[in-house]
Amino acid sequence: MAGAPVPEFSSRDPASPRFWDERFDKAFTPWERGGAPAQLRRFVAGAARPLAALVPGAGSARELALMCEAGWDATAIDFSPVAVAQAQALAGPWAGRVVEADFFAYAPPLPLDLVYEQAFLCALPRQRRPDVARRWEALLAPGGLLAGYFFFDDAPKGPPFGVKRDELEGLLAAGFDCVADEAVEDSIPVFAGKERWMVWRRKS
């Protein structure tokens, strides 16, 4: 990710947990918002009932406490052991809800109402996008929601790897309807002017 001095790293493959371990180890995490962002806060406050939620690629999982304190059955997963350890240390009473797992293999113990997206799709190599979209579909029953922040950009180098709007729509159109699409008011510099808060509902 751009915007901060870059330490030396030995891993260059963002599909590997080691890539992310190194970055968390060296505290090079320019994607970190430092807390739960405004549109997520409003979404959680406005939910008609507590939701069963999954946060894939959660990193330090700062949104987990917000969800759990609202009574949600939320779980944060990440395949980087260093990220998981840091998230557990930050999560206080919710530490047990941070799980080391690969998104592509994780089987939630309960049916999900919501998958939360934040800097996960844009962290993965572009060729994995169809797999991510199919996994989102598989994790959610009809009516389930995919909500969060989507990063739109066409710079070739990453992460973050931005997506083009027509590509995102192409990935999701078969399985989801877009029910919210808003500008983001509290972006951090890495994402400023290039992200949207979106909610996609799983089709029946």
Ligand SMILES: C[S@@+](CC[C@H](N)C(=O)[O-])C[C@H]1O[C@@H](n2cnc3c(N)ncnc32)[C@H](O)[C@@H]1O
């Ligand atoms: C750019 S960071 C974003 C972290 C967090 N969502 C945030 O916004 O602060 C991407 C995260 O996705 C995780 N990740 C990448 N591929 C993954 C996979 N296949 N399964 C689980 N986590 C993965 C990385 O370890 C890293 O913590």
